[in-house]
Amino acid sequence: MLRFVSFYRFLGWSFVAGLFGTGLLAASFYLYLTPNLPDVEQLRHTQLQIPLRIFSSDDKLIAEFGEKRRSPITIDQVPTKLSQAFIAAEDNRFYEHHGVDIKGLLRAATQLATSGKIQSGGSTITMQVAKNFFLSREKTFTRKFNEILLALQIEQELSKDEILELYFNKIYLGNRAYGIEAASQVYYGKPVAKLTLAEMAMIAGLPKAPSRYNPIANPSRALIRRDWILDRMLDLGFIDASQHLTAKDTPITAVYHGSKPQTEAPYLAEMARKELVEKYGDEAYSEGFNVYLTVNSTLQEAANKAVQKGLEAYDQRHGYRGPEQTISIDGPFADENISTTISNMTNYGDLVIAAVKSVKEDEATLLTKDHGEITLDLNSVKWARPFISINRLGAEPKTVTDVLSPGDIVRVKQTKEHKWMLAQTPKVQGTLVSIEPSTGAIKALVGGYDFAQSKYNRALQAERQPGSNFKPFIYLAALESGSTAATLINDAPIVFEDKNLEASWRPENSSGKFFGPTRLRTALYKSRNLVSIRLLKKTGIRTTRNFVSRFGFDSEALPNDLSLALGSAGVTPMQIATGYSSIANGGYKTTPYFIERIEDSKGDIIFQATPSLTPSAIAKLKNREATNRIELIANVSENKASEVSTTEAGTTEDNYEVNGDTNDSISALTPVAPSYYEAESIIDARTIYIMHSILKDVIIRGTGRKAKALKRSDLAGKTGTTNDQKDAWFSGFNTDTETTVWVGFDQPSTLGRREYGATAALPIWIDYMRVALANTPSATMKQPEGLVTVKINTETGKLAKVGEQNTVFEIFRKENAPQPENIPTSSPTQDSPSTTDDIITAEDIF
Template identity: 55%
Template structure:
């Protein structure tokens, strides 16, 4: 008995000593680690890493930037049964313990002693919050001890609901999904409150091992894990026997879902992203900003499609350049062919395919399409494919499919008709489709990825808001934004600004200039210059109105010589048209300077709105993740007089820049210290001069080079085509009083487009397709006729008042520029009196 008592005492002493040592060691660790532990109060104001999202003004998703998909939710938004599923999987005693589960820790300690590492973790939900928000993922004793200490602190500072909410928003659930809401969207394309019991249990099984129990990557293991959680929920009394049985029999319904972008606006998205990073730094990608742009989704989609269609049409007109590659299909299986096709990326809607068989008799080409199985290309879609030789020359028209392609050729196709069982793949999807075979036979057309490029910019004329922008054929192929970065010669689209300068300097639409040959031997031009009209003909004395709407080059040259180059450049600066890349010689009159499409579009917006300064802007509003608005675009006020006083009274931003600001940074004010309130935009041109120019540019569409625009059947449109030497740049800029849209087409490395190509044949069709949508159901928007104008009947041959009984036309004049009445002895020669000045201008 005494031996037993002695043994008991010894054992008790060892236990007490062991506990004392454990307490001392634990206290030592605590004292050592406590100063380095993070402040738990940070959790009260935690910022979850949430991606930047960019939306159109009608709330359509344009883009999402950030590595982590997350959509924070409150615990009230999560169904109770979903909370119970996570408790069954991770911590069934969550509401009972104080942040640490002793049983779990003992189990983890035994694993550490026996295996040298911790396998099961023993972590409560609170401990996982500590780990996910503050600690590394290393499986070490020190990290585990820190985790315990932090969990105890968290339980003291926060209630259980706050802890659970933090957990469910932070936990990683695979496939870049962080948090329960993001996972519900990624795996089931549903909000959390619409998930079934089986789906809830499946998601609850992911935190333990997001890859091993992933229903997409490892469906069998995921199913075992789901069913185990359902059993735990039944045993814990969370669900009934009947609910358990139904959920256990449910199949796996998970699929990979990303939040689809709803608008094709990659160039705009990149502009917004760059502006946000400039403004907010790298936090742009993690702080959950929502950026609303000025663009309308329908107009933006129309802009993208119109530009792509126009570039494809040009490309087809100039012939087929042949296969983009070769695959020897003779000894390859369908799967091997599919894998080789992955080396050829999809470009927008153009799908790579390899020719597997040609049937000339049936007029069909059989092909295997990238990720879409087999398809048939009808010869009726191939008749355009004359062989390309030069920009001016193509081969003969093909008579049969084998004239165009050969077996093994890799070509681009456009899908015409898809079997219902097949979905068109996303562009740039690098994964082979395991269901290629059996996808069905589809119908496709022969296509070709254009080498030619272009840009379209559409602005709200009175504010500068960007309504739509397309910076090229395909952002995935080239991120170079031609709308804002391409410095190109505007050609004849520059002429309206020269003519506006003339109207502001005493000339009238009736002023005559001679459309006749002229030769310049100017050292600045490096060679003898013999300018011509595009027609190669000359038409003699011509009014300014006809000279502009018929785009007569010699009229423009003589006009510039008469006005003076410096006077013209000064006036361009007054209009805030950039002049740093403008020549100081007469070639300026033909648009030989350099402007970006955005700069030109902005200048035409000034004409469209009646002569007021506007600056393009893209970002309408920025919100933080909680909905707090941190930026909203100010109202624009168009000002005619007393602008300084107006700016002061309205606490407004007075825009007085000399030239157009950097279009890459156009979205936000440069400094947060700039005054809030409306932006005051000053008048840059006499509204009478602008109104007269409107009427001349309307003639461009009614009877000049822009006649194709008559197809819109609108009376409020004005515009100007443009084509540079050797057809290297082609343009159309058109507008009404509300909207100004400019289109450019050309090669990135300037090269001739072809002798038959002009602004009217390349850029105008793009503009037309876009404006059909942009102006749909929009009422006519015309500039009101200002005071101080007179309509006078003139003789267009002389530019003077028409004599009684003489054929004439009505012309607009400023009151101070009205032609003098004819004298009684005037013989109508046009060379007497007032016309003496005109004769000097003619010659």
């Protein structure tokens, strides 16, 4: 008997010693680890890694950059059933324990003891928060003990809802999705508020093993996990039998939803990304910056379509170059070969990859990458005359077999009438830049046919010769130096001092004809090259170069010879657009900008653009501020009146004045207007007004006549074509919008004999401006003081005499207006058509 008593006593003391030892060991761990634990308070201020997002001015997503897709939400935005699905799957005693679930830990320990492997960690949601925010993922006892201690501390510092919110925003759920909102968008393309019960359970099954239970990669396993969670929700009383049955009968609908932009502006997105990285480094990808651009989504989409349509039209004018490749469609693996080939190719613009399966004389059957089988008839391929050279095409096809053969890999495009047409990816490139002249804000920008095809941003990087598109700046220098729109310059062959120079440079008009003495107005809107050369010589090359630099051109990069008159300088489309903006806005220097503001992850503005504004833009801004202030006063006064009506008369202090100035209570509520600079005036407004009138003639009766299709009286612009038609330009504007278009090959070569600014670039400009100017009032420059309108003789440029027939009204600066012949003038209105100024020396050319 004593032996049994001694044995039980031994067991008892052993148990006590074990408990004491365990407690001592735990205390030792606690004392050792506690000083190294992070401060739980950090969780309240933790910056989650949120990607960089780029938006248009009207809040349309343009692009997202960053390794992790995350869209933080508050606990109030999480549907109750979604919270319950996660609790059922991960921690059904979440609202009962204090951070550590003893039952869960004992279950994990039992599994370890019986199997020799760690099968589950017994982690609560709180412990997972501790691990995800502070600890590594290594499976060690030290990390687990740290996890337990941190979980206990977190429960003391944070509420259950705060812990859940951290968990829902931090947890990794596969496919780069961090947090439940990102997962909802990735797998179902919608926010968590619109998820069905089955979809909620599917997402709740992901934390355990995001790859193993992924509904896209492993749908069968994901389905088992989802149904188990639905069973748990039923057992816990979170759902009823009817909801349970309906959800379990729901098939898997998850598909991958990439971060799809709402507005296609990839060149601008890349510009913004580069700017943010230069400003903030790699943190730009994770700090949750939201960047709002100046571009409008409607105008940007119009620009995209206009450029693509214009380049495709040019490409078709020069014939069909044949299929991109031809594959074998014979044998048992023909369909597989076709599908593999087209699935690995990229669609550009609206052009869709397709493989020709069969061809008859009157139609062909094709398999497309995204639209299944389609047919093309003869009308769909009739444009496809064979390309022979840039200036020569083959015969028009008589049958579909003249164009297509089985196995051809081609591109097709769907028309507005949903009819399919044969197409091809253009080799020619183009760009469009649209600017608000009064502020410099970029409203639309296209850097090429398709960003996926080429990331080279031609709007900023392509230095090309502008040709006649540069002439307005040459003429402005002359007008500012005393010439007038009526000044006569001889349009005649250039006389060379050295006859050998003719072999090096022999300029002529595009028509090859000469028209004799020509007024500057006529010479510019008809784009006479020889007049421009003589005008530059008259004004002076140095004077002109220095003057042109006011419009944003680098004077050192401009040629120091007479070729400057023909636009031989290498300039970018952005530089041209900037220069024309100063013409459009009345002669003020504004700086193009495209980032309006940057907000941090909390929505606080950390950067606000400070543009240079013209006087008209400043006046509009102040008027808008005044209107906002009046509305604010009215709203506040109305609110105060309502308060007075519900209180005793005389007990409410009247802090708001309805008819007069308000006190500081109103001032504090008034929105702070963005800061800005006053734009510098760089030229006499009268000179700019005269140039406006001349450039309007380009559209009314000159090389830009096609623009009359827009049926507006406030448009002005200039075409441009370089030697051998290597570059085609059009820049046009009213005072509200300036747009420049360039078309050419990346490796300069001729566009073809009949391709000019008016045929290749102007149609793109028209298509874009039709949208940009829709429903907008006329925007014409107001006539400044100091101008006079005088009737002149069209042949002499002098003051018209009574009874003369060939007369027109011309605009002059008051001091340059022609006078009666018996009164001497300080500024002649015409040059002799034959003077020594016509002699061209080597120094003028080289």
